[in-house]
Amino acid sequence: MVELISPPDAIFLVNESREHPMHVGSLQLFQPPEDAGPDFARTIHEQMLAIPVSKRVFRKRPGTVFGGISNLTWSYDAEVDLDYHLRRAALPSPGRVRELLDLTSRLHSSLLDRHRPLWEQRLIEGLNDGRLAVYTKVHHALIDGVAAQRLLQRTLSTDPYADDVRVPWSLADQGGHGPGSSLAGRATGALRGLGRLAPSTMRLAKQAFAEHRLTLPFDAPDSMFNVPIGGARRCAAQSWPLARIRAVQAAAGVTVNDVVLTMCSAALRAYLLEHDALPDRSLIAMVPVSLRREGAGEASGNAVGTILCNLGTDLSDAAERLRAVSASMSEGKRLFAQMPKVEALAVSALMIAPLGLSSVPGFVAMTRPPFNIVISNVPGPREPMYWNGARLDGNYPMSIVLDGQALNITVTSNAGNLDFGVVGCRRSVPHLQRILRHLEEGLAELEHVTA
Known part of the structure; x- marks a missing residue:
């Protein structure tokens, strides 16, 4: 067969x-x-x-x-x-x-x-x-x-x-591992799905963008990350104690993901300043988030949305950047929660579809960036894990970069740490390992302003 x-x-x-x-x-x-x-x-x-x-x-x-x-x-x-x-x-x-x-x-x-x-x-x-x-x-x-x-x-x-x-x-199979769970996989599915959406559903998506003040794709500034890429990659990885991030979270009254995104914002701002390439307007990140309502079980189906987050890279003050990131993420989640399911799905499809178009010849050169970077936070083990008696010290995801998206940051939890995996085009993102130093500086800034 x-x-x-x-x-x-x-x-x-x-x-x-x-x-x-x-x-x-x-x-x-x-x-x-x-x-x-x-x-x-x-x-x-x-x-x-x-x-x-x-x-x-x-x-x-x-x-x-x-x-x-x-x-x-x-x-x-x-x-x-x-x-x-x-x-x-x-x-x-x-x-x-x-x-x-x-x-x-x-x-x-x-x-x-x-x-x-x-x-x-x-x-x-x-x-x-x-x-x-x-x-x-x-x-x-x-x-x-x-x-x-x-x-x-x-x-x-x-x-x-x-x-x-x-x-x-x-290992024995445990359910399906189709392409729908990852960002790149959902992008390909979104392109197919957009063609089948009824005109009324497309109107709902447009209405949601207009009425709910959601950040639109293709409204991000041009940056050195949004260019055609070569085949060579540079990978960087580092762990940070979750306790440090939770201390900032508690002091500022935000979420752990808000702190992670603000660390990334500080790192991207510092890196771009080093290269005299910081846009006047803030970078926009594509951030996958869980939109499952409280008390909803597994039967409620896919509840992953994509929010375009204002990273506040145009702000020099760390406290202001954290407030900008938290406000952007909170507003995105709140507005998604108010939408009917069909409207939320239509909006998410429109948000993510540009990733699937990045390989179309000329698409990157002829359009503005739909967003500047993808930053994902993937749940990992919450307790220490072992392999044949060896303790897992680091678990760093290494994702895909694409034309127009030359840099990717993916974070996963690992017992008491958050493990950052950074992947970039070696040609377009030189000295990528410096981003790790800037991530630490960004966290230290947040600790200082929330002390």
């Missing part, structure tokens, strides 16, 4: 090029147990290689029909060459996090082999502090970023003494 590739999944395959790798990634850092010997990583690697690939999505690759036409059907490999997909790597001396992120950047830049199942994993040794890193990437046509993060979490345990090695390619 031939399995057709769905239109949203096909978009990720068709639009992929050397400049636009369409995979999502994750960098995990583990602290080995105290009794771990020098062969800890090698032993785990051997145990992983012994586990067969039973999960169908990890045997999946594009097939060919009619003498060589691709991207129409899926093919499943009966045997998967795990020696190819799962590899060990070692960092060069001195084995700092800097060398780890340099390797991650190169791995995140390279395309996956279309003749094999579309995923790879690296076990990375050689960190000078004795930790072990795992970098995983999976094509977005197979699984979206949110689902990939959840799948990797299922390989972990809350038991520090559990010594069974779990791998994502042998």
Whole structure:
């Protein structure tokens, strides 16, 4: 039986090029147990290689029909060459996090082999502090970023003494992992959905923008982030104690996400000032948020909306920026909550659809930016997690950047920390690692003004 590739999944395959790798990634850092010997990583690697690939999505690759036409059907490999997909790597001396992120950047830049199942994993040794890193990437046509993060979490345990090695390619299925849960996946779905929306629903969306004062797409200023991109990536990652962010939240009477967005605002403002490229008007961020009403259960369906947030990058005072971000997010959530469901869905579709158009030739050059950056906050584990006795120290999502969206910031919770994964086009966003320093400065500013 031939399995057709769905239109949203096909978009990720068709639009992929050397400049636009369409995979999502994750960098995990583990602290080995105290009794771990020098062969800890090698032993785990051997145990992983012994586990067969039973999960169908990890045997999946594009097939060919009619003498060589691709991207129409899926093919499943009966045997998967795990020696190819799962590899060990070692960092060069001195084995700092800097060398780890340099390797991650190169791995995140390279395309996956279309003749094999579309995923790879690296076990990375050689960190000078004795930790072990795992970098995983999976094509977005197979699984979206949110689902990939959840799948990797299922390989972990809350038991520090559990010594069974779990791998994502042998886990039992738990519901669907379609493209609808991630931002890029919802963009492709939105483009299809917009064509089917009844004219009356489109009028509702326009009415919502007019009456509810929602920020419109394509009203963002031009910036150095909103340009065509090349194929090389730069990745940066760092963790911040959740307690520091919660202290600012409590003192200012805002949400944790407001504080995170204001940290990002400060970092972007400082970075742009360094490059003499700060727009006079504030940058606008696309922010996915939960719009589920209080008391609503799982049966209430998809309740994820997208808000265009004023980041206040035109404001020099940290307290004013926090107020601007909080006001923008609060107003967006309040207005979405007042809309009928069909109107809210229509507005969200219009908000996110420009992401799906970024690969259209000339679209970025001929239009203003729909927004300047995507900043996502993905729920992660709330308690310490372990993998074969090694404690998860960092869990950094590495997302996709696109033409017109050369920088992406994704945040996930990890026990008592918030882990930031930053991905940018190496050419368009030079010295991207400086954003990490500016994030710390932004948080310190907020701590000062709310003390």
